[in-house]
Amino acid sequence: MIDTNTFLSIGFAIVANFTNQVPIPRDSVPQTTNDLRSYIVGSPYRPVFLSLVDKRGAHFSIRDGAVESYESPRSYFQSRGNLDLARYMGNPRLDSNAVATLAAKTIERLAKGSNPLANVTPLVRRAKGKVAGKEIPFYRFTWRLPSDISTYGYAAQLEIDARSGEVTSLDLYDPAFFDAASAKYVSDTVYRPEPKPKVQVPLPSRDRFRIPTTNEVRAGIASWLTLCTKLNLNPGSDTEVSRVDWDRSYVYTNLSISSTKPVCQIHLKNGTRFECVDSVAVSHFCDDACFIDFWDDRPSDEWRRFDGKVARKWQDLAKELERRLTKQLALPEKLISSFPPAVSLAGADYGAQGLARCVVRWHVQSEDARLVGSGIEPRGALAAEFDLQSGAVKWIGFYDPALIATLTQTLSAPP
Numbered sequence: 468m469i470d471t472n473t474f475l476s477i478g479f480a481i482v483a484n485f486t487n488q489v490p491i492p493r494d495s496v497p498q499t500t501n502d503l504r505s506y507i508v509g510s511p512y513r514p515v516f517l518s519l520v521d522k523r524g525a526h527f528s529i530r531d532g533a534v535e536s537y538e539s540p541r542s543y544f545q546s547r548g549n550l551d552l553a554r555y556m557g558n559p560r561l562d563s564n565a566v567a568t569l570a571a572k573t574i575e576r577l578a579k580g581s582n583p584l585a586n587v588t589p590l591v592r593r594a595k596g597k598v599a600g601k602e603i604p605f606y607r608f609t610w611r612l613p614s615d616i617s618t619y620g621y622a623a624q625l626e627i628d629a630r631s632g633e634v635t636s637l638d639l640y641d642p643a644f645f646d647a648a649s650a651k652y653v654s655d656t657v658y659r660p661e662p663k664p665k666v667q668v669p670l671p672s673r674d675r676f677r678i679p680t681t682n683e684v685r686a687g688i689a690s691w692l693t694l695c696t697k698l699n700l701n702p703g704s705d706t707e708v709s710r711v712d713w714d715r716s717y718v719y720t721n722l723s724i725s726s727t728k729p730v731c732q733i734h735l736k737n738g739t740r741f742e743c744v745d746s747v748a749v750s751h752f753c754d755d756a757c758f759i760d761f762w763d764d765r766p767s768d769e770w771r772r773f774d775g776k777v778a779r780k781w782q783d784l785a786k787e788l789e790r791r792l793t794k795q796l797a798l799p800e801k802l803i804s805s806f807p808p809a810v811s812l813a814g815a816d817y818g819a820q821g822l823a824r825c826v827v828r829w830h831v832q833s834e835d836a837r838l839v840g841s842g843i844e845p846r847g848a849l850a851a852e853f854d855l856q857s858g859a860v861k862w863i864g865f866y867d868p869a870l871i872a873t874l875t876q877t878l879s880a881p882p
Contacts, residue, residue: 469509474657475500478517481649482527485534488576489634490569495525495539515650515658532649533579535639542635543594543605544626552598559604559629566627567591570608573634574623583643584610584623590764604629611764612641620761676717679731683718684711686746687733690878694741694748697795697877698788700860703754705735712736723846723866724749742864747875750864757824758813758852759862775823775856781810784853785827788860796877802869806830806848814852823856831867 479498486496497503497519507518517529524540538545543555561569570589575582589610594603607626622641627634639645679687685708695702715734724730724744731743738754752759757773785808792798806829810817814825828847848867851860865871 468658469514470657471508474508474515474517474653475506477653477657478519478527478529481529481532481534482519485527485537489537489573489637490632491537491634492525492539492541492631495521495523495541497521497525497527515654531642531645531647532651532653533577533639533644533646534637535644537634537637539633539635541628541633542626543603543628544592544607545636552603555594555603555605556598556601557604557630559602561627561629561632563593563606563629566606566629566632567608569632570606570625570627573625573637574610577639578643579646580643583612583641587612587622605635607636676719678713679716679718679733681708683731683743683746684708684716684733687731687741687743687748690743690746691733691741691748691751693878694751694796694874698751698791698860698863700751700863701753702751703735703737703739705737705739710736715740725871744871745875747871747878749871749874750862752862753859756852756861758811758826762813770822773824774821775854777818777823777855779853779855779858781817781825781827781853781855782808784855784858784860785851787858788851788863796874798870798873802867802873803829806867811850812844817855824852824854824861826850826852 482496483498486493500506502521503519504522505520507516509516515530519527519529521527526536526538527534528536541554559566574584578584587610589608591606591608593606597603605626605628607624609621610623611621621638623644624636624638625634626636688706688708692702692706694700712734716732718729718731721730721742724742728745730749731746732740733743734740735754740752741748742750755772789803789808792803793800808827808829811826811828814822816822817825828845828850830845830847846866848870849863849865851863853859854861865874
């Protein structure tokens with residue numbers, strides 16, 4: 468059992484210490500429960516865990532005696548597509564060198580012992596282009612270690628607003644950033660373990676999100692298999708509940724898919740995955756999909772497995788998929804035709820050096836207009852990765868609310 472009041476008090480102290488080391492907006496720092504919009508104490512698989520959401524939008528996650536992640540409502544890269552670009556425009560106070568120095572010093576201060584990232588060159592991204600002649604001066608730094616096998620895919624990530632020098636988001640997943648002494652004190656002070664259940668469920672990788680129930684997974688698999696059958700997708704060999712990778716499956720909020728219901732992402736042990744909204748499958752990813760996860764950071768030698776002869780035109784494959792969407796899934800032909808397909812930035816150089824994969828997005832004109840000059844590619848109404856040699860669909864995702872509503876009617880019943 469957790470002593471909630473004591474844990475919250477310790478949590479506020481950990482956050483205060485964190486904000487003394489990291490330049491973040493002072494008006495985003497909760498000091499008492501009166502400042503909180505919500506909080507989560509513990510999880511089924513990590514009882515000494517604390518999540519604090521400030522009324523002004525800041526979010527702190529605490530584990531192992533330290534802040535694991537921080538997100539400001541002013542974050543550009545964590546905006547999840549709800550962009551009011553005017554909020555992010557302005558003249559930078561720090562140049563790129565000063566921002567890089569600030570990022571490195573912040574990471575160094577937060578390491579509890581030796582800094583494992585001291586000699587690691589981070590991947591640097593920034594918002595591209597200008598809007599109304601003004602820059603969007605936000606930078607994101609990602610540090611990865613050769614030995615990093617974390618599900619999150621990196622050891623640390625940090626975002627800086629160069630207009631103010633403030634850190635607007637931060638993730639620390641390497642153990643070097645956790646505080647063993649503080650974690651022991653917290654555990655000894657606030658936690659009294661309950662008797663272990665007889666049946667042990669595998670430890671989930673993403674402890675900030677709940678694990679789906681068996682019934683949710685069973686219903687999701689039924690809908691997913693129906694989707695695969697109707698669209699001639701390859702579900703792979705793992706199609707039973709017994710083959711679910713529980714460590715990587717979770718329920719979370721994804722506003723680009725649904726603003727009203729949580730999204731359930733289910734991973735199979737062979738690497739296939741899919742997502743559901745209210746037990747209705749809205750995406751499918753084959754285990755050999757190319758343009759997923761951190762595809763743009765893939766080493767050059769790993770791209771060779773996606774080589775092939777470009778034997779099919781993406782335009783023909785897109786039309787073929789549209790036909791299956793209207794005939795097999797009963798998606799309105801008028802609705803589909805309102806979204807023009809185009810090759811995505813992902814895989815736009817298909818055919819170069821043998822690459823036989825590309826992504827096609829069916830674009831929403833209003834979304835395109837809103838994101839012009841932002842450096843962010845519109846997600847579109849739906850998107851799919853094609854193998855241009857075999858013609859197979861390697862992944863597909865539905866994002867338009869009207870398309871998802873029709874899917875709900877078609878896929879809600881088991882096949």
